Amino acid sequence: MSTLDKWLPLWIGIAMVAGLLLGRFVPAVSEVLTRLEFGGISTPIALGLLVMMYPVLAKVRYDKVAAITGDKKLLIASLMLNWLVGPAVMFALAWIFLPDLPEYRTGLIIVGLARCIAMVVIWNDLACGDSEAAAVLVAINSVFQVVAFSFLGWFYLVALPGWLGLDTQGLDVSVWQIALNVLVFLGVPLIAGFASRWIGEKRRGRAWYEGTFLPRVGPWALYGLLFTIVLLFALQGEAITTSPIDVARIAVPLLVYFGFMWFLGIAVGKSLGLGYARSTSLAFTAAGNNFELAIAVAIGTFGASSGQALAGVVGPLIEVPVLVGLVYVSLWIARKWFRTDPYAPSLSSP
Incomplete structure (x- = not known):
């Protein structure tokens, strides 16, 4: 683990305090x-996310993606965890x-509906998860997010509360807004990452691409994250x-949610025999949320000063430190539960 990775919680803590x-x-x-x-998308924040995601998606071996799509257990488990559970x-x-x-309750529900298609690739990469599996799972999430x-x-805001005799809240969000979110936060860096690998390997070979190019661009993922x-x-x-x-009241259910979904994901992966790398990808994609979409929808529907918007903002306030902590938990689980070395070169290989 590099010095930058080793002290990541400190850098993230400093970035959070500086932002506040x-x-x-x-x-x-x-x-x-x-x-x-x-x-509804902040251009500077979008730029930071693109810088963050590009090195991780440039690292993906896209020739392995077809094998991932054939793993029905992984795909079905991800769909169930993300869109039902x-x-x-x-x-x-x-x-x-x-x-x-x-207002806060509605904001939290919106956070739960916005499945992660961006920052999860960072947590997965830091935890030595399967990069190809993570790319496939976030791509699937992006499609389901639009539809x-x-x-x-x-x-969840009108029908189910009505059936249960609870208060209802409306939600007015356009498919265009969701599609734009997916295009910016996944489509652009995914295309750039694929193009980099294809051009780099074609001109200089895989050894140069993975041994020289990726180490040069790799640190920019964390620079983009901190920015x-x-x-x-x-x-x-x-x-x-x-x-x-x-903020404290909103934080409590978020803490329970992120922890529960992550441990459920890792347990489901273990029970299905997916191995550490793919189980980790499953866990982080199940626990992470698309905070940018949640905040944009809350602000667009209820206003920037609304309680729904505040709940959306508290989402990353809790998610970032919790999932960083779970990166280190996953590395411990790799050795104790999966009996494997998370830094082994062949770990993510099928």
Whole structure:
């Protein structure tokens, strides 16, 4: 593990604090980020995510992707965890922990519907998960996100609460907004990563590409991650620091959610015999959420100063440190539960 990776929790902690302080004491930063939006997406944050994702997707061996798509156990498990279990778990936790706070409850449910297609590739890579499997799973999530997000929003905010005699909340979000989110946060870096490998290997060979090029661009993934965290927390730093009790109440169900979904994913992978690398990819894709989409939908539907938007912002506030911690838990589980070395070169190979 490199020095940058080894001290990652410290760098992330510094980035979070820096972002919160910027948002709290330099409100102009938040205003600038809000102005630099296109289709509900902050351009600087999008740039940070693209820089973060490109090195990881450039690392993927796309000639192995076909083999991953043939792993029906992995694909079915991912679909079940992401689109049946995850939203249902968040719905239940939102009502259990926030029965008296409908705005925050709705915001949490929206977070649960937005399945991760971006930052999860970083956590998977740090935990030595299967890069090819992660690329396939986030691609599948992106397709389901476009076709299922609006329906699930109606189901969990209108239909199911109505059947149970609970309060209902509407959700107005366009397919275009979701498709744009998927295109920016997955499509662009995926195409760039594929093109880099294809051109690099064709001109210089795989040995040069993986031995020289990837080590040069690799650190930029974490630079992009830290840059994104600073901007993300600066965007809502004032709201977070001025409402600590509300943030704490929103944080509790999120902590339970991320921990539960991750351990469920790793346990399901283990029980299906997927091995450590693919079980890890399954766990992180099940636990992670697309915070950018959740925040954009909450702001677009309910307003930037709404409780729903604050709940969306608290999502990455909790998700980032929790999933960083789970990276180290997964490395421990690799040795103790899967009896394997997570840094073995052949670990991610079928």
